[in-house]
Amino acid sequence: MGEDQTNPAAPNRADGDALVHVARYQLGVIGLELRSDSRRAVREYDRYYAEFRCASHATDPIVVDVRRSASRWRRNQRFDVSSNGRPRSSFRSAADVPPHVDWAVNWAIGLDRGEYFQVHAAVLSRGAHGVVLAGASGSGKSTLAAALLLSGWGYLGDEFALLDPDDGRLLAFPKALCLKQPSWKLLRSACGLSGLRACCRRRAEGPVALLPARRVRGDAIATSAMPRLLVFPAARTGGAPRARPITPADALMRLARLSFNFFSYGARGLEVLERLVRSAPAYELAAGELRATVRLLGELFDDALEALREDAPMRVPA
Amino acid sequence: MMHALPRIQSHLTVRTLAGEAVVYDPRSRATHRLNATALTIWRWCAEARGSADVARRLTATFEVDAAQAEADVRATIDALYERGLTDGLLLS
Numbered sequence: 193m194g195e196d197q198t199n200p201a202a203p204n205r206a207d208g209d210a211l212v213h214v215a216r217y218q219l220g221v222i223g224l225e226l227r228s229d230s231r232r233a234v235r236e237y238d239r240y241y242a243e244f245r246c247a248s249h250a251t252d253p254i255v256v257d258v259r260r261s262a263s264r265w266r267r268n269q270r271f272d273v274s275s276n277g278r279p280r281s282s283f284r285s286a287a288d289v290p291p292h293v294d295w296a297v298n299w300a301i302g303l304d305r306g307e308y309f310q311v312h313a314a315v316l317s318r319g320a321h322g323v324v325l326a327g328a329s330g331s332g333k334s335t336l337a338a339a340l341l342l343s344g345w346g347y348l349g350d351e352f353a354l355l356d357p358d359d360g361r362l363l364a365f366p367k368a369l370c371l372k373q374p375s376w377k378l379l380r381s382a383c384g385l386s387g388l389r390a391c392c393r394r395r396a397e398g399p400v401a402l403l404p405a406r407r408v409r410g411d412a413i414a415t416s417a418m419p420r421l422l423v424f425p426a427a428r429t430g431g432a433p434r435a436r437p438i439t440p441a442d443a444l445m446r447l448a449r450l451s452f453n454f455f456s457y458g459a460r461g462l463e464v465l466e467r468l469v470r471s472a473p474a475y476e477l478a479a480g481e482l483r484a485t486v487r488l489l490g491e492l493f494d495d496a497l498e499a500l501r502e503d504a505p506m507r508v509p510a
Numbered sequence: 511m512m513h514a515l516p517r518i519q520s521h522l523t524v525r526t527l528a529g530e531a532v533v534y535d536p537r538s539r540a541t542h543r544l545n546a547t548a549l550t551i552w553r554w555c556a557e558a559r560g561s562a563d564v565a566r567r568l569t570a571t572f573e574v575d576a577a578q579a580e581a582d583v584r585a586t587i588d589a590l591y592e593r594g595l596t597d598g599l600l601l602s
Contacts, residue, residue: 441530445543448532455539459523462534462541466525 216246216253220364220415221308221354223249224297228258233271236289240368240404254300256293275300283392290402291392294367298351301365302452305354308363309464310452313353315362315417317346322362322417323493324353324472325425326450329397332427332479335375338403339482340489342383346414347405352452355419357460360467366413368402376401382482421496422447422474423489433480433488443474472496515555515564516587516596535594542593547572551586555596561587 213234217224219241228234238245254275261270271289273280275296283292302310313326314337323340325333337350348364356363371379371388379385385408390399405412422443423435438446444465448454454461473496479485523534531544531552544552550571551564558564565579574582590596 439530440527441532441543444525444527444532445541448541454541458536458539459534462523462525462532466527466532469527 216249217241217244218246218249219244220348220366220413221251222297222301222305222365223251223253224293225249225253225255226258226293227255228260230258230260230271230286232286233258233260233289236286237293240290240402243404243406254297254304256296256300258289258293276304278303288392290368291370291400294370294402297367301352301354306453306456307357308352308354309357309454309457309461311353311355311447312351312450312452314350315348315353315364316340317348317362317414317417318493319346320417321420321493321497322348322414323421323423323489324362324419324468325423326353326447327425328450330427332375332425334369334371335378335427335482336425336479336485336489338369338371338375338379338385339383339486341369341405341408341412342379342385343486343490344409346417347412348414348417353419355464355468357457357464360419360464360471362417362419364413364415366405368404371401371403372397373399373401378482382486419468419472420500421489421493422469422472423477423492424475425477425479428479431480433485434478435475435488435492436478438474438476440469440474443469473499514560515558516591518552518556518596519594522595533595538594540593542595547582548586548590551583552590552595555587555590 212227212229213231215226215234217226226234226237257274259272261272270282270284271286272282273292273296280296280299281292311324311326312328313324314333316323316337325336327333334350341347347366348362349366350369351367352365354363354365355361376388388401388403391402393399424446447465447468451461457464475492521536523536525532529546531549533542533544554564554567558567561583564583565576568574568579568582569576587596
């Protein structure tokens with residue numbers, strides 16, 4: 193029984209008699225195996241993630257199942273999503289598959305990917321150096337991440353800062369940016385981003401759009417970066433942005449609160465965060481007008497790199 | 511008045527960062543941030559002879575009078591105990 197990873201229309205028999213369409217994706221360090229009895233479901237996901245298709249995974253993938261309930265009537269159809277065997281969500285429209293699969297993957301990362309130290313954050317980079325925008329939902333990190341991406345920064349993710357606990361590197365999980373409706377207008381006026389449209393409506397947050405980073409720039413996705421700047425944004429619209437430096441201890445406490453698996457790491461989590469706050473200055477950011485905020489972040493980043501160069505040992509000419 | 515000092519809990523993990531500290535308590539799985547003054551008093555708990563000694567050191571190190579120093583020591587030790595970082599309150 194061979195599985196065709198390149199053609200979602202090719203079904204395989206698995207899980208009893210159900211016809212299953214299987215598609216494999218590699219999003220940075222996270223592998224995803226999407227299985228569905230609906231060819232349309234896989235096609236919808238491919239609208240945003242076709243570029244991430246792969247033949248095999250480097251590590252054990254997260255398995256997401258999208259099952260369509262058996263109804264003869266299209267208007268009564270329902271999709272049930274589970275990740276790694278745990279039920280996650282149900283919805284009616286096939287167009288809602290991509291964000292629901294994304295959210296199911298997020299859950300599975302939080303529960304099953306303890307090999308990475310996880311912080312709720314967006315991560316962007318310039319070269320080998322990264323900025324972590326850490327904040328809870330609604331803090332504006334995805335909007336800022338999109339604005340930075342549109343300004344030429346590399347993209348590692350908008351949901352998780354995945355840290356290698358051994359060396360402190362930030363690793364990529366470049367899922368499509370999830371943008372709520374209020375940010376669409378900001379991104380259009382400040383960065384000229386057009387064409388965003390709702391792919392799903394969340395009860396608490398209203399319509400959301402997905403923005404694949406590679407559609408912004410072909411080379412937008414970075415693989416890893418060393419953290420050089422920590423920013424804790426607070427969403428504001430308009431006005432001049434303001435950044436206030438915070439102490440390493442304050443930053444560590446905030447990161448611990450924003451971590452998804454700090455407690456399972458215990459004292460080692462403290463070590464991981466200590467290294468992080470020692471390697472990067474931290475700021476609380478009151479975001480303002482988007483272009484000015486991007487400029488300010490660029491300046492803070494340049495200052496951090498400059499300080500790093502000053503701290504580096506002098507090289508002795510040969 | 512000299513009061514015996516409570517002892518610092520031995521199971522805690524402490525990281526000192528730029529004059530402040532973050533303390534992790536694996537039993538309660540809680541993290542606590544100590545500012546410079548609290549960290550200083552907490553450290554002195556381990557080596558000073560009593561609360562009056564801590565207050566005296568505080569007066570000598572920071573610009574506070576004796577009454578203020580004693581009040582600060584008592585308040586800080588109360589707060590440290592409430593957070594489970596010491597094994598008791600000031601003992602007479």
